[in-house]
Amino acid sequence: PLQPLRLCVAHRLPQDLQLQVLDVMSASLFLITLNCNYFDVDPAEQYRLADFPDVMCWEMPHLIHAAVAALCLVVFITL
Numbered sequence: 001p002l003q004p005l006r007l008c009v010a011h012r013l014p015q016d017l018q019l020q021v022l023d024v025m026s027a028s029l030f031l032i033t034l035n036c037n038y039f040d041v042d043p044a045e046q047y048r049l050a051d052f053p054d055v056m057c058w059e060m061p062h063l064i065h066a067a068v069a070a071l072c073l074v075v076f077i078t079l
Contacts (some may be wrong), residue, residue, distance in 0.1 A: 023076045030069035033062045 035050045036057035049055045055062060 022072070026069045026072035026076065029065055030073060033058075033066035033069070 032049070032051055037045050037048050037050055038057075045053065047057050049057060049062065052062075
């Protein structure tokens with residue numbers, strides 16, 4: 001009688017783990033786009049991403065990433 005219960009728990013564990021990993025990934029992707037050098041930096045580095053210094057803040061490739069990550073975070077929060 002416990003076999004179906006074990007199978008149900010074993011099936012649910014990877015699903016919960018996957019949701020947690022995707023949540024952390026979405027938050028990390030969103031925070032990368034917000035990690036911008038605004039203050040107390042060399043003027044040549046100002047308004048550039050800290051992780052990608054060759055990319056200006058709020059430019060198109062990373063703006064799409066921020067929008068998708070924010071949408072994913074909203075989905076995960078509502079779940």
